[in-house]
Amino acid sequence: MKTDASYIKKQRIQAGQYKLPYHWSGAKKVEARRYHKMTGVLVDSLLQLLSATADNEITLLDFGCGDGYGAYLIAKLLEERGVKARIYGVDVEAVAIDWAIKLTGDERSLSLEFMVGDIRSGVDLIRDKPGMMVVLMREVIEHLPENDIDEILRYTGETLPKAKILISVPSVNSPTEEKHFRHYTENSLRETLRRNGYDPVSVSGFGFRPIAFYWVLKRTKALLNRKPWLWWLMNPLWRVVRPEWAITLVAMAGRTND
Numbered sequence: 001m002k003t004d005a006s007y008i009k010k011q012r013i014q015a016g017q018y019k020l021p022y023h024w025s026g027a028k029k030v031e032a033r034r035y036h037k038m039t040g041v042l043v044d045s046l047l048q049l050l051s052a053t054a055d056n057e058i059t060l061l062d063f064g065c066g067d068g069y070g071a072y073l074i075a076k077l078l079e080e081r082g083v084k085a086r087i088y089g090v091d092v093e094a095v096a097i098d099w100a101i102k103l104t105g106d107e108r109s110l111s112l113e114f115m116v117g118d119i120r121s122g123v124d125l126i127r128d129k130p131g132m133m134v135v136l137m138r139e140v141i142e143h144l145p146e147n148d149i150d151e152i153l154r155y156t157g158e159t160l161p162k163a164k165i166l167i168s169v170p171s172v173n174s175p176t177e178e179k180h181f182r183h184y185t186e187n188s189l190r191e192t193l194r195r196n197g198y199d200p201v202s203v204s205g206f207g208f209r210p211i212a213f214y215w216v217l218k219r220t221k222a223l224l225n226r227k228p229w230l231w232w233l234m235n236p237l238w239r240v241v242r243p244e245w246a247i248t249l250v251a252m253a254g255r256t257n258d
Contacts, residue, residue: 006145006181014093014143014179021099023069030224034207037238038248039073041206042138042166045252046074047081049164050132057084057131061122063152064140065089068100068114074136075110086129089114090122119152123159133163139248141192142169142180153196157255165198165253171246173211186243189251198253205246208237 026032046058058078062071071089078085089112091097100114115121126133135156141149156163169184176183184192186203193200209217217237243249 011143015095018067018093018096018099021067021069021096021103023067024099024103030221033235034238035070036073038168038206039070040077041204041240041250042136042168043074043077043081045166045250046078046134047083049134049166049252050083053132055132058086059126059129059131059133060085060087061126061133061135062087062089063091063119063122063135063137064143065091065100065114065138066093066096068097068104068112070138071100071112071114072104072107072110075107075112079110084131086111086126086131087113088122088125090117090119090125092116092118119155123156127160133160135160135163135165137165137167139168139170141167142182142184145181149192150196153193153198157197161255165193165251167193167251167253168206169249169251171205171243171249173209173214173245174247175214184249186249189249193251193253194256197256199256201252201254203243203249203251205241205243205249206239207247208239208241208245209247210245 065071071087075087094116097114097116104112172183190200
């Protein structure tokens, strides 16, 4: 994959966040609650995909897994629902993977494995595993140049043609962060998937935040992080909503020729 100065700068910003396992800390109580609810939406999507197959187990590649907290939560929620799941987390950041391994080491009941690597490493991990195969990219592609996104999606589709893709990205209802290349609309997310051979089964939104209310709700969340007992004031906003209103977009997709 080609890189440039802009990408390297954004990657350094992202890597700097993993000096501590920030997803695990829960220091920002309201944000932690939102992360949990968003994980539940992803698990519901996995169960929806599973219900349409004859499989009773899931093999999941969490590509760009970071410190592993998202993979851990998914594994726990699927276990609670009686679903057998093997989850493999892959990330290019060695520090993040070190945290993932350390912080999930005592979870013997969960099938979790983490390694440093790129998409090829991840595909090699799950290529011959049983069950419904899913590649999760949770808020990953906004960190990448377009040519890298295309390479990742095409390689995944060509190598794992039966695998489903589950992608979440920030929507344009949030201003683009310095570490991101872009945020998405429903149409731009669908176009990204289609040009790489995927047919989006669905694109939904999570978290209510039309752009006109961005700063009001952003400041409210910052206030409530200091007063976490009031988190419930934001709770009604953290739900599945129309894509044009959402903070986050979630897409499920399969290969066009499936």
